[in-house]
Amino acid sequence: MNLPTSFLIAQAAPAAGGAAAPNPIMTFLPLIVLFAVFYFLMIRPQMKRQKEHRNMVSALSKGDEVVTNGGIAGRVDEVGESFLTVEIAPNVKIKVQKGAVSQVLPKGTLKTS
Structure with missing residues (x-):
């Protein structure tokens, strides 16, 4: 018999005492x-x-300073159910989803022009 055949026979033959199942x-x-x-x-x-x-x-409430996921920083002007209106410059407002806010900045971080 060659070596691979003897390995197959050894694997196929059950042990004499029978090993306990794990x-x-x-x-x-x-x-x-x-x-x-x-x-x-x-x-x-x-x-x-x-x-x-x-x-x-x-x-979040009106007046909070926030940064969005896109990096836009601004002050919250209006809070809706699922959207915020953020003022990013004087008289420039954008509407973003609440989930897009990545962090709330400390008051006074953004300077008003």
Whole structure:
């Protein structure tokens, strides 16, 4: 017999005493641990950031100074249900979605001309 054939025969023949089947919980334990690590390193921090952003957006009011995702800075002029009117220069107002606000600046950051 050649070497590959003997390997196939050895794998096909069951052990004489018969090995005990592994515990099903031990089989899935690495998968469960991997999911737990993934949850605590990826999913949970993202959910926390989303909650903080949602709270920040819901607390916006007229006069707040904001920066949008596009980098436009301005002062909130009007707050709607899902849109804001932001004054970016004297008499120049744009309407943006509330979700587009990336941060709220401290009062007095933007100088008025």
